[in-house]
Amino acid sequence: MSKKPIIGITGSAKEVHGIDHSFVHSKYPEAVLRAGGVPVILPLGNEEAAKAWAEVIDGLLLSGGEDVDPQSYGGNPDPELGKVVLERDETEIALVAEVKNRKLPVFAICRGIASLNVALGGDLIQDIEREFEDPLKHHQEGPRTNASHDLHVEEGSRLHEIFGETLVPINSMHHQVLGKVAEGLKVTGKAPDGVIEAVEGTDPDWSVLGVQWHPEEMAVKYDNMQKLFDVFVEECEKAASEPV
Secondary structure, eight states: OOOOOEEEEEOEEETTTTTTEEETTTTTHHHHHHOOOEEOOOOOOOHHHHHHHHHOOOOOEEOOOOOOOOGGOOOOOTOOOOOHHHHHHHHHHHHHHHHHHHHHOOEETTTTHHHHHTTOOOEEEOOHHHSSSOOOOOOSSSTTSSOOEEEEEEETTTHHHSSSEEEEEEEOOOOOOEOOOTTEEEEEEEOTTSSSEEEEEETTTTEEEEEESOOOTTTTTHHHHHHHHHHHHHHHHHHHHHHO
């Protein structure tokens, strides 16, 4: 019996009753567990910690959360910029560099797709409504398990292969979005208003998928969203079985 792959899930810091906590929303590890992986929460760290983590995990899940600090990509703050945690950006940028070197699979979700793009040299639009004409509402007020708008998937993409269709309903809980797409990534999904909703890696030897929505919230209700985690964990298991 093969060893279950260890999935590192990036977390953040939060103060609760005056005490600092490392945390991640529970839906991420739950989806990984259903897929057969072993979730491990990675707290804020540094380059040395990122290197050590990359030596023991079999795949990296960049989770959602705060806005990415524009300092991380040489930008200045927009008036609509939300809460940022620069130390989280620095941790995730270091992690992406380490897993890239090791060709460990990456699955990036919401904030994660932004962090991934920045780590690879891209930048962000800090607020959709200030930059897009006639944008959709990208921060839904309905239940997180329900879809909010459509996703147009590029035919022939890896995402298309997973979903088996080119029009997929997704939820939406963000106001930042990818601007300049980093080298090594390609856009494979957009919202009807043109907002980038999915990217994939161009290196055939490095499995990378980034999505702007929250499939972990929908996965308890929709099989196609759980399938994203199933495929990711399968790829991590395969990567773990290959010699470094």
